[in-house]
Amino acid sequence: MALKMTYNVDMCFCIDATGSMGPVISRVKENALSFYKDVTQEMERKQKSLNSMRVRVIVFRDYVADEEPMMATKFFELPAQAAQFEACINSIEAKGGGDEPEDGLEALAYAIRSDWTKEGTKRRNVIVVWTDASTHEIGYAKSQPKYPKGMPKDFNELTQWWGDSQMEPYIKNAAKRLVLFAPNAPYWQHVTSTWNNVIHYPSTAGKGLAEYTYKEIVDAICNSI
Amino acid sequence: MYCKKCGAEIRRNAKFCAKCGTPAPVVDSVRPDPTHSDPVRPAVTPPAGSTHLFCRKCGAEIRRGAKFCAKCGETAPSAKPSVATAAEAYKPPVKPPEEVKKAEEAPKLIITLPETKSGGSNGQFDEWFSDAGDL
Numbered sequence: 358m359a360l361k362m363t364y365n366v367d368m369c370f371c372i373d374a375t376g377s378m379g380p381v382i383s384r385v386k387e388n389a390l391s392f393y394k395d396v397t398q399e400m401e402r403k404q405k406s407l408n409s410m411r412v413r414v415i416v417f418r419d420y421v422a423d424e425e426p427m428m429a430t431k432f433f434e435l436p437a438q439a440a441q442f443e444a445c446i447n448s449i450e451a452k453g454g455g456d457e458p459e460d461g462l463e464a465l466a467y468a469i470r471s472d473w474t475k476e477g478t479k480r481r482n483v484i485v486v487w488t489d490a491s492t493h494e495i496g497y498a499k500s501q502p503k504y505p506k507g508m509p510k511d512f513n514e515l516t517q518w519w520g521d522s523q524m525e526p527y528i529k530n531a532a533k534r535l536v537l538f539a540p541n542a543p544y545w546q547h548v549t550s551t552w553n554n555v556i557h558y559p560s561t562a563g564k565g566l567a568e569y570t571y572k573e574i575v576d577a578i579c580n581s582i
Numbered sequence: 583m584y585c586k587k588c589g590a591e592i593r594r595n596a597k598f599c600a601k602c603g604t605p606a607p608v609v610d611s612v613r614p615d616p617t618h619s620d621p622v623r624p625a626v627t628p629p630a631g632s633t634h635l636f637c638r639k640c641g642a643e644i645r646r647g648a649k650f651c652a653k654c655g656e657t658a659p660s661a662k663p664s665v666a667t668a669a670e671a672y673k674p675p676v677k678p679p680e681e682v683k684k685a686e687e688a689p690k691l692i693i694t695l696p697e698t699k700s701g702g703s704n705g706q707f708d709e710w711f712s713d714a715g716d717l
Contacts, residue, residue, distance in 0.1 A: 416711060428711035445710035467714050507717030 375454025420498030422455025491542030
């Protein structure tokens with residue numbers, strides 16, 4: 358009998374919550390309560406099991422155009438806090454957005470700086486980005502009053518935050534995974550081509566990730582673990 | 583004075599809420615104008631000292647001397663038997679039973695809050711999310 362690998366998984370969802378993202382946000386809402394069960398079942402099929410799972414959510418939009426450009430939750434322990442996680446997901450509203458690029462790289466920066474668990478072996482720190490838009494260069498909106506302190510000053514510094522096999526300032530190299538549902542557009546292309554441990558699922562700009570079913574999304578996440 | 587239904591401020595002497603059309607509470611300042619009488623019908627006069635009349639069709643205030651209601655175009659009360667209060671002037675159209683039923687159902691559409699799965703309320707969102715803040 359094959360031994361199952363057991364993982365301690367932290368996930369950080371970076372969700373573009375601008376208006377066009379309604380379809381995928383609705384899909385996630387419909388399945389939020391069963392998300393833990395669905396991931397567990399998919400992991401079982403892949404001969405893997407979960408020892409622990411936590412999820413947090415970052416909702417991003419546009420620092421220039423939106424009143425709530427970057428909002429974040431704490432980690433939810435699943436399955437114990439499945440109901441709270443569902444309520445959290447259901448509270449997200451797809452709205453706003455100014456120009457077509459959004460501020461996805463800032464969301465990625467926050468995700469990298471999550472309070473990842475350091476306990477247990479076989480850790481996986483999975484960042485999942487959902488967007489149907491290209492992204493501004495990091496720092497594009499730095500003159501805005503809401504723009505936070507401490508952001509990387511450019512893409513190179515953000516790349517350093519992500520790290521590599523030689524340096525891992527904020528997230529363990531062996532544990533980190535980036536699952537990117539995003540268009541083939543500048544900066545997302547840079548991430549895909551220059552960062553390690555990235556899986557890119559191209560999306561069509563402006564279509565709210567309509568091309569991906571919930572099952573495909575769960576499968577993609579589980580493939581990364 | 584504030585509308586009991588929608589909370590909007592109602593101007594002094596206004597008979598209806600300009601925002602939702604709910605009749606305003608009767609106040610002492612509204613008194614019939616004894617100087618204005620209709621030779622054809624009993625006098626139903628505007629408030630004393632008021633320069634305004636009220637449209638009998640839509641209830642909007644009409645400046646004395648105006649010939650038409652600026653809001654709906656109805657001939658002003660000065661050219662017809664006059665009315666004293668907007669409450670008497672404005673009579674909601676009588677709807678057939680099926681239309682009345684629809685009207686009764688309509689407020690449900692107005693007052694029902696969005697379902698949480700379709701967007702949630704700001705309060706619920708604020709319960710889970712906070713500004714990401716400085717790093």
